[in-house]
Amino acid sequence: LLLAGMLLSACGKKDEAPAAAAPASAPAVAAASAPPAPPPPKVLTVGTDAAYAPFESQNEKGEIVGFDIEVVGAIAKKAGFEVKFVNTPWEGIFNTLGQGDRDLLVSAITINDERKQTMDFSDPYFNAQQLIAVKENSKVAKFADLKKLKVGVQTGTTGDEAVTKLLGKTSTAIKRFESTPLALKELEAGGVDAVVADNGVVINYVTNNAGSKFKAVADPAAFAAEQYGIAVKKGNAELLGQINKGLADIRADGTYDQIYTKYFGAPPAAAAAAS
Numbered sequence: 001l002l003l004a005g006m007l008l009s010a011c012g013k014k015d016e017a018p019a020a021a022a023p024a025s026a027p028a029v030a031a032a033s034a035p036p037a038p039p040p041p042k043v044l045t046v047g048t049d050a051a052y053a054p055f056e057s058q059n060e061k062g063e064i065v066g067f068d069i070e071v072v073g074a075i076a077k078k079a080g081f082e083v084k085f086v087n088t089p090w091e092g093i094f095n096t097l098g099q100g101d102r103d104l105l106v107s108a109i110t111i112n113d114e115r116k117q118t119m120d121f122s123d124p125y126f127n128a129q130q131l132i133a134v135k136e137n138s139k140v141a142k143f144a145d146l147k148k149l150k151v152g153v154q155t156g157t158t159g160d161e162a163v164t165k166l167l168g169k170t171s172t173a174i175k176r177f178e179s180t181p182l183a184l185k186e187l188e189a190g191g192v193d194a195v196v197a198d199n200g201v202v203i204n205y206v207t208n209n210a211g212s213k214f215k216a217v218a219d220p221a222a223f224a225a226e227q228y229g230i231a232v233k234k235g236n237a238e239l240l241g242q243i244n245k246g247l248a249d250i251r252a253d254g255t256y257d258q259i260y261t262k263y264f265g266a267p268p269a270a271a272a273a274a275s
Protein backbone atom coordinates (compact mmCIF):
# COMPACT_ATOMS: atom_id res chain seq x y z
CA LEU A 1 0.00 0.00 0.00
CA LEU A 2 2.81 2.32 0.97
CA LEU A 3 4.59 1.52 -2.29
CA ALA A 4 1.41 2.14 -4.27
CA GLY A 5 0.96 5.46 -2.54
CA MET A 6 4.51 6.43 -3.36
CA LEU A 7 4.02 5.43 -6.95
CA LEU A 8 0.80 7.44 -7.16
CA SER A 9 2.37 10.52 -5.69
CA ALA A 10 5.34 10.10 -7.99
CA CYS A 11 2.95 9.91 -10.92
CA GLY A 12 1.07 12.92 -9.70
CA LYS A 13 4.24 14.95 -9.61
CA LYS A 14 5.31 13.71 -12.99
CA ASP A 15 1.94 14.60 -14.49
CA GLU A 16 1.89 18.13 -13.12
CA ALA A 17 3.65 19.82 -15.97
CA PRO A 18 1.76 18.22 -18.87
CA ALA A 19 -1.56 18.48 -17.00
CA ALA A 20 -1.17 22.19 -16.62
CA ALA A 21 -0.65 22.57 -20.32
CA ALA A 22 -3.51 20.24 -21.28
CA PRO A 23 -7.14 21.33 -21.87
CA ALA A 24 -9.26 21.76 -18.74
CA SER A 25 -11.11 18.46 -19.18
CA ALA A 26 -7.98 16.37 -19.50
CA PRO A 27 -6.39 16.38 -15.99
CA ALA A 28 -9.07 14.28 -14.25
CA VAL A 29 -8.74 11.49 -16.78
CA ALA A 30 -4.97 11.61 -16.75
CA ALA A 31 -4.79 11.45 -12.96
CA ALA A 32 -7.12 8.43 -12.74
CA SER A 33 -5.38 6.29 -15.34
CA ALA A 34 -2.12 4.41 -14.91
CA PRO A 35 1.06 5.97 -16.27
CA PRO A 36 1.50 5.14 -19.94
CA ALA A 37 3.07 1.69 -20.37
CA PRO A 38 6.50 1.75 -21.98
CA PRO A 39 6.36 0.69 -25.62
CA PRO A 40 6.70 -3.08 -25.97
CA PRO A 41 10.22 -4.15 -26.94
CA LYS A 42 10.74 -4.45 -30.64
CA VAL A 43 10.64 -8.02 -31.92
CA LEU A 44 13.24 -8.56 -34.61
CA THR A 45 13.00 -11.44 -37.04
CA VAL A 46 16.17 -13.50 -37.29
CA GLY A 47 16.78 -15.76 -40.27
CA THR A 48 18.81 -18.92 -39.77
CA ASP A 49 19.30 -22.10 -41.77
CA ALA A 50 18.62 -24.42 -38.85
CA ALA A 51 20.36 -27.48 -40.26
CA TYR A 52 23.84 -26.68 -39.06
CA ALA A 53 24.40 -28.14 -35.62
CA PRO A 54 25.86 -27.13 -33.26
CA PHE A 55 25.34 -23.56 -34.50
CA GLU A 56 21.65 -23.82 -35.40
CA SER A 57 19.36 -26.80 -35.59
CA GLN A 58 15.85 -27.86 -34.68
CA ASN A 59 15.31 -30.03 -31.61
CA GLU A 60 12.65 -32.76 -31.24
CA LYS A 61 10.11 -30.12 -30.31
CA GLY A 62 10.85 -28.16 -33.47
CA GLU A 63 12.50 -25.35 -31.54
CA ILE A 64 15.50 -23.67 -33.10
CA VAL A 65 18.50 -24.12 -30.83
CA GLY A 66 22.29 -23.80 -30.95
CA PHE A 67 25.34 -21.70 -30.28
CA ASP A 68 24.34 -18.94 -32.71
CA ILE A 69 20.84 -18.83 -31.26
CA GLU A 70 22.12 -18.36 -27.72
CA VAL A 71 24.67 -15.75 -28.76
CA VAL A 72 22.03 -13.67 -30.54
CA GLY A 73 19.59 -14.21 -27.68
CA ALA A 74 22.17 -12.88 -25.22
CA ILE A 75 23.02 -9.92 -27.46
CA ALA A 76 19.32 -9.06 -27.80
CA LYS A 77 18.86 -9.15 -24.05
CA LYS A 78 21.71 -6.67 -23.60
CA ALA A 79 20.55 -4.47 -26.44
CA GLY A 80 16.92 -4.45 -25.29
CA PHE A 81 15.20 -5.98 -28.26
CA GLU A 82 13.41 -9.29 -28.65
CA VAL A 83 14.16 -11.87 -31.30
CA LYS A 84 12.11 -14.41 -33.16
CA PHE A 85 14.10 -17.05 -35.06
CA VAL A 86 12.74 -18.20 -38.40
CA ASN A 87 14.12 -21.26 -40.17
CA THR A 88 15.24 -19.96 -43.54
CA PRO A 89 16.82 -22.01 -46.34
CA TRP A 90 20.46 -21.10 -46.97
CA GLU A 91 19.77 -20.54 -50.64
CA GLY A 92 18.17 -17.13 -50.74
CA ILE A 93 18.80 -16.35 -47.08
CA PHE A 94 20.84 -13.25 -47.94
CA ASN A 95 18.03 -11.86 -50.10
CA THR A 96 15.63 -11.89 -47.15
CA LEU A 97 17.51 -8.96 -45.60
CA GLY A 98 17.14 -6.73 -48.62
CA GLN A 99 13.48 -7.70 -48.97
CA GLY A 100 12.86 -6.79 -45.34
CA ASP A 101 11.60 -10.29 -44.48
CA ARG A 102 14.37 -10.71 -41.89
CA ASP A 103 15.96 -8.03 -39.74
CA LEU A 104 19.14 -9.97 -39.13
CA LEU A 105 20.74 -13.28 -39.99
CA VAL A 106 22.75 -15.60 -37.80
CA SER A 107 23.68 -18.75 -39.64
CA ALA A 108 27.40 -19.45 -39.17
CA ILE A 109 27.86 -16.93 -41.98
CA THR A 110 31.46 -16.37 -42.96
CA ILE A 111 32.29 -12.71 -43.47
CA ASN A 112 33.81 -12.14 -46.89
CA ASP A 113 34.26 -9.30 -49.34
CA GLU A 114 31.70 -10.56 -51.81
CA ARG A 115 28.98 -10.77 -49.19
CA LYS A 116 29.97 -7.40 -47.72
CA GLN A 117 28.82 -5.80 -50.96
CA THR A 118 25.20 -6.75 -50.34
CA MET A 119 24.90 -6.74 -46.54
CA ASP A 120 26.62 -5.45 -43.44
CA PHE A 121 28.30 -7.67 -40.87
CA SER A 122 28.78 -7.37 -37.15
CA ASP A 123 32.18 -7.76 -35.57
CA PRO A 124 33.30 -11.39 -35.87
CA TYR A 125 31.90 -13.70 -33.21
CA PHE A 126 33.46 -17.04 -34.14
CA ASN A 127 36.59 -18.37 -35.84
CA ALA A 128 36.21 -21.24 -38.28
CA GLN A 129 37.92 -23.14 -41.06
CA GLN A 130 36.91 -25.75 -43.61
CA LEU A 131 37.35 -29.39 -42.66
CA ILE A 132 37.05 -32.54 -44.78
CA ALA A 133 34.71 -35.36 -43.78
CA VAL A 134 35.48 -38.80 -45.24
CA LYS A 135 34.77 -42.43 -44.40
CA GLU A 136 37.04 -43.86 -41.70
CA ASN A 137 38.88 -46.05 -44.22
CA SER A 138 39.49 -43.25 -46.74
CA LYS A 139 43.02 -42.56 -47.95
CA VAL A 140 42.36 -38.82 -48.14
CA ALA A 141 44.98 -37.04 -46.04
CA LYS A 142 44.88 -33.52 -47.48
CA PHE A 143 42.61 -31.25 -49.50
CA ALA A 144 44.51 -31.82 -52.75
CA ASP A 145 43.69 -35.54 -52.47
CA LEU A 146 40.10 -34.64 -53.39
CA LYS A 147 41.14 -33.71 -56.92
CA LYS A 148 40.05 -37.00 -58.47
CA LEU A 149 37.13 -37.66 -56.15
CA LYS A 150 33.46 -36.79 -55.88
CA VAL A 151 32.96 -34.07 -53.31
CA GLY A 152 29.77 -32.96 -51.61
CA VAL A 153 29.17 -29.40 -50.43
CA GLN A 154 26.28 -27.18 -49.39
CA THR A 155 25.48 -24.88 -52.30
CA GLY A 156 26.82 -21.38 -51.97
CA THR A 157 28.89 -21.94 -48.85
CA THR A 158 32.56 -21.20 -48.38
CA GLY A 159 33.07 -24.97 -48.60
CA ASP A 160 31.50 -24.88 -52.07
CA GLU A 161 33.79 -22.00 -52.95
CA ALA A 162 36.95 -23.84 -51.83
CA VAL A 163 36.04 -27.06 -53.62
CA THR A 164 35.05 -25.16 -56.77
CA LYS A 165 38.47 -23.54 -56.76
CA LEU A 166 40.21 -26.90 -56.38
CA LEU A 167 38.18 -28.87 -58.92
CA GLY A 168 37.20 -26.12 -61.34
CA LYS A 169 33.94 -24.32 -62.06
CA THR A 170 32.76 -26.85 -64.62
CA SER A 171 33.68 -29.93 -62.61
CA THR A 172 30.99 -32.58 -62.54
CA ALA A 173 32.67 -34.16 -59.51
CA ILE A 174 31.18 -31.52 -57.23
CA LYS A 175 27.80 -32.53 -55.84
CA ARG A 176 25.90 -29.59 -54.39
CA PHE A 177 23.24 -30.01 -51.72
CA GLU A 178 20.75 -27.60 -50.22
CA SER A 179 21.92 -28.48 -46.71
CA THR A 180 25.10 -29.85 -45.16
CA PRO A 181 23.31 -32.81 -43.48
CA LEU A 182 22.10 -33.90 -46.94
CA ALA A 183 25.68 -33.83 -48.21
CA LEU A 184 26.80 -35.91 -45.22
CA LYS A 185 23.97 -38.42 -45.80
CA GLU A 186 25.25 -38.80 -49.35
CA LEU A 187 28.74 -39.47 -48.01
CA GLU A 188 27.27 -42.21 -45.87
CA ALA A 189 25.43 -43.63 -48.88
CA GLY A 190 28.63 -43.61 -50.91
CA GLY A 191 27.42 -41.09 -53.50
CA VAL A 192 30.33 -38.78 -52.69
CA ASP A 193 33.82 -39.54 -51.37
CA ALA A 194 34.16 -36.48 -49.16
CA VAL A 195 32.26 -33.48 -47.83
CA VAL A 196 33.86 -30.11 -47.17
CA ALA A 197 32.16 -27.93 -44.57
CA ASP A 198 32.86 -25.78 -41.51
CA ASN A 199 35.01 -27.50 -38.87
CA GLY A 200 32.51 -27.14 -36.04
CA VAL A 201 29.79 -28.83 -38.04
CA VAL A 202 31.98 -31.66 -39.34
CA ILE A 203 33.36 -32.40 -35.87
CA ASN A 204 29.88 -32.31 -34.39
CA TYR A 205 28.59 -34.75 -37.00
CA VAL A 206 31.52 -37.17 -36.74
CA THR A 207 31.23 -37.18 -32.94
CA ASN A 208 27.47 -37.64 -32.78
CA ASN A 209 27.09 -40.13 -35.62
CA ALA A 210 29.60 -42.83 -34.73
CA GLY A 211 27.52 -45.27 -36.75
CA SER A 212 28.37 -43.39 -39.95
CA LYS A 213 32.07 -44.25 -39.47
CA PHE A 214 33.37 -40.90 -40.66
CA LYS A 215 36.58 -39.15 -39.79
CA ALA A 216 37.57 -35.51 -40.11
CA VAL A 217 40.67 -34.58 -42.09
CA ALA A 218 42.21 -31.17 -41.39
CA ASP A 219 44.40 -29.29 -43.84
CA PRO A 220 44.89 -25.85 -42.26
CA ALA A 221 47.33 -24.74 -44.94
CA ALA A 222 44.81 -25.36 -47.72
CA PHE A 223 41.92 -23.38 -46.29
CA ALA A 224 41.59 -19.72 -45.41
CA ALA A 225 40.81 -18.66 -41.86
CA GLU A 226 37.12 -17.73 -41.61
CA GLN A 227 35.15 -15.64 -39.18
CA TYR A 228 31.41 -15.66 -38.64
CA GLY A 229 29.41 -12.46 -38.45
CA ILE A 230 25.79 -11.51 -37.83
CA ALA A 231 24.35 -9.90 -40.95
CA VAL A 232 21.97 -6.95 -41.26
CA LYS A 233 20.54 -5.10 -44.23
CA LYS A 234 23.14 -2.92 -45.87
CA GLY A 235 23.08 0.50 -44.26
CA ASN A 236 21.25 -0.51 -41.07
CA ALA A 237 23.90 1.15 -38.93
CA GLU A 238 21.59 1.52 -35.93
CA LEU A 239 20.92 -2.19 -35.54
CA LEU A 240 24.53 -3.05 -36.35
CA GLY A 241 25.71 -0.71 -33.59
CA GLN A 242 23.32 -2.32 -31.09
CA ILE A 243 24.52 -5.79 -32.07
CA ASN A 244 28.20 -4.88 -31.80
CA LYS A 245 27.65 -3.23 -28.45
CA GLY A 246 25.72 -6.26 -27.21
CA LEU A 247 28.42 -8.59 -28.49
CA ALA A 248 31.13 -6.59 -26.71
CA ASP A 249 29.00 -6.67 -23.54
CA ILE A 250 28.52 -10.44 -23.55
CA ARG A 251 32.22 -10.94 -24.22
CA ALA A 252 33.09 -8.63 -21.32
CA ASP A 253 30.74 -10.15 -18.75
CA GLY A 254 31.58 -13.79 -19.48
CA THR A 255 28.26 -14.72 -21.13
CA TYR A 256 29.94 -15.41 -24.45
CA ASP A 257 32.52 -17.74 -22.87
CA GLN A 258 29.75 -19.50 -20.97
CA ILE A 259 27.83 -20.20 -24.17
CA TYR A 260 31.02 -21.19 -25.99
CA THR A 261 31.97 -23.64 -23.25
CA LYS A 262 28.48 -25.13 -23.25
CA TYR A 263 28.79 -25.98 -26.94
CA PHE A 264 32.50 -26.62 -27.42
CA GLY A 265 33.57 -27.99 -24.07
CA ALA A 266 36.08 -25.28 -23.21
CA PRO A 267 36.30 -21.51 -23.44
CA PRO A 268 37.69 -20.13 -26.71
CA ALA A 269 41.47 -19.93 -27.06
CA ALA A 270 42.88 -16.51 -26.23
CA ALA A 271 43.55 -15.77 -29.90
CA ALA A 272 39.97 -16.55 -30.82
CA ALA A 273 38.56 -14.41 -28.03
CA ALA A 274 40.66 -11.44 -29.07
CA SER A 275 39.52 -11.43 -32.68
Ligand code: ARG
Binding pocket: 048, 049, 050, 051, 052, 056, 090, 107, 108, 109, 110, 111, 154, 156, 157, 158, 159, 180, 198
Ligand atom coordinates in the same frame (compact mmCIF):
# COMPACT_ATOMS: atom_id res chain seq x y z
N1 ARG B 1 30.33 -20.66 -42.96
C1 ARG B 1 29.88 -21.14 -44.21
C2 ARG B 1 29.51 -20.00 -45.11
O1 ARG B 1 29.32 -18.91 -44.67
C3 ARG B 1 28.72 -22.09 -44.12
C4 ARG B 1 27.54 -21.57 -43.40
C5 ARG B 1 26.31 -22.44 -43.57
N2 ARG B 1 25.37 -22.13 -42.57
C6 ARG B 1 24.21 -22.78 -42.39
N3 ARG B 1 23.48 -22.49 -41.36
N4 ARG B 1 23.84 -23.68 -43.26
O2 ARG B 1 29.39 -20.17 -46.28
